[in-house]
Amino acid sequence: MSIQPITEAMLRNVIAPRLADSHKGTYGRLTLIGGNAQFGGAIIMATTAGIYSGAGLTTTITDPANVTALHTRMPEAMVVDFNNQAKLKELVRGATSIVVGPGLGNDDQGLRILKDVFEVVSEKQVLIIDGSAIDLVATHSLMLPAAKLIFTPHEMEWQRLSGIPIAEQTVANNLQAAAKIGGIIVLKKHHTQIASDGQLFENPGGTPAMATGGMGDTLAGMIGGFTAQFADTLGAVLAAVYIHSQIADDLAHNAYVVLPTQISEEIPWYMKQYSLPKTN
Numbered sequence: 294m295s296i297q298p299i300t301e302a303m304l305r306n307v308i309a310p311r312l313a314d315s316h317k318g319t320y321g322r323l324t325l326i327g328g329n330a331q332f333g334g335a336i337i338m339a340t341t342a343g344i345y346s347g348a349g350l351t352t353t354i355t356d357p358a359n360v361t362a363l364h365t366r367m368p369e370a371m372v373v374d375f376n377n378q379a380k381l382k383e384l385v386r387g388a389t390s391i392v393v394g395p396g397l398g399n400d401d402q403g404l405r406i407l408k409d410v411f412e413v414v415s416e417k418q419v420l421i422i423d424g425s426a427i428d429l430v431a432t433h434s435l436m437l438p439a440a441k442l443i444f445t446p447h448e449m450e451w452q453r454l455s456g457i458p459i460a461e462q463t464v465a466n467n468l469q470a471a472a473k474i475g476g477i478i479v480l481k482k483h484h485t486q487i488a489s490d491g492q493l494f495e496n497p498g499g500t501p502a503m504a505t506g507g508m509g510d511t512l513a514g515m516i517g518g519f520t521a522q523f524a525d526t527l528g529a530v531l532a533a534v535y536i537h538s539q540i541a542d543d544l545a546h547n548a549y550v551v552l553p554t555q556i557s558e559e560i561p562w563y564m565k566q567y568s569l570p571k572t573n
């Protein structure tokens with residue numbers, strides 16, 4: 294099995310210049326679901342990343358305790374109470390891409406919300422399953438819905454989802470489990486690996502300056518924003534993974550630690566560079 298490094302040429306194929314004849318509806322509807330009373334920051338960071346990645350319209354469904362904080366940080370986001378089951382289902386149905394799990398919590402409340410998402414999501418939609426949602430799928434052996442599924446586990450979440458202990462997470466074992474689960478698996482670690490349809494890609498970048506809470510929540514939001522805009526779902530995932538760590542690597546030249554929200558603020562500048570014709 295050959296491992297393909299993610300290249301900048303791949304990103305240039307995905308991140309197209311915006312067309313003059315377009316509007317916010319052209320760039321996708323992103324719905325993010327998560328953030329219980331304890332983990333509000335996770336969904337705020339995911340939302341921030343989705344908006345800075347250029348999603349046309351973003352709605353966040355979260356615990357009411359997080360609404361003021363989210364609005365204060367990101368007035369661009371629309372917000373809905375995650376106890377409003379009817380509204381949640383409507384917003385999932387209307388989304389281009391859905392991110393579920395950052396800070397959702399793996400208790401009964403989180404389980405009820407995840408089941409509602411799985412009930413209404415459909416084949417043409419992208420569904421990114423992160424954080425607590427991965428744990429809930431693993432713990433309750435949930436049936437996966439027909440959708441363009443993207444899982445974003447760290448190594449412990451991958452252990453829970455695949456049953457492979459971290460020490461035995463070899464390329465061969467991971468690919469076998471990924472084929473069984475289906476969809477795109479983004480196994481997050483130093484040099485994150487992405488499995489899709491028997492292919493394996495590796496992120497050449499990344500730094501321990503990224504090892505701080507919220508970094509994965511930010512990546513989940515980026516993948517949401519990228520897949521909402523770009524029709525090539527695998528290409529969008531690879532581009533998001535690459536830019537996420539490229540920004541961190543650049544900031545880490547002069548900084549001991551890189552904050553997730555600092556990464557989000559840089560995303561539009563990097564996307565612009567990849568959308569321009571190559572000069573040399």
Ligand SMILES: NC(=O)C1=CN([C@@H]2O[C@H](COP(=O)(O)OP(=O)(O)OC[C@H]3O[C@@H](n4cnc5c(N)ncnc54)[C@H](OP(=O)(O)O)[C@@H]3O)[C@@H](O)[C@H]2O)[C@@H](O)CC1
Binds near residue numbers: 333336424447509
């Ligand atoms: N500000 C907020 O609101 C934040 C909210 N968050 C939200 O919290 C929820 C729980 O997510 P979680 O990732 O914090 O907890 P969990 O899934 O139990 O994993 C930790 C366990 O796994 C182990 N471990 C082994 N390998 C590992 C690896 N490569 N990467 C990471 N861990 C690894 C690790 O080992 P140890 O640290 O003990 O060595 C530990 O035992 C989720 O919804 C998330 O979105 C967070 O994003 C933080 C900011």
Ligand SMILES: Nc1ncnc2c1ncn2[C@@H]1O[C@H](COP(=O)(O)OP(=O)(O)O)[C@@H](O)[C@H]1O
Binds near residue numbers: 500501502508
């Ligand atoms: N040492 C490291 N080298 C490269 N990337 C790292 C390192 N540590 C963490 N990361 C990256 O940070 C993110 C951590 O994700 P995750 O554990 O889900 O964070 P959280 O749930 O706190 O938001 C992943 O994208 C991972 O690749």
Ligand SMILES: [Mg+2]
Binds near residue numbers: 509510
């Ligand atoms: Mg995480």
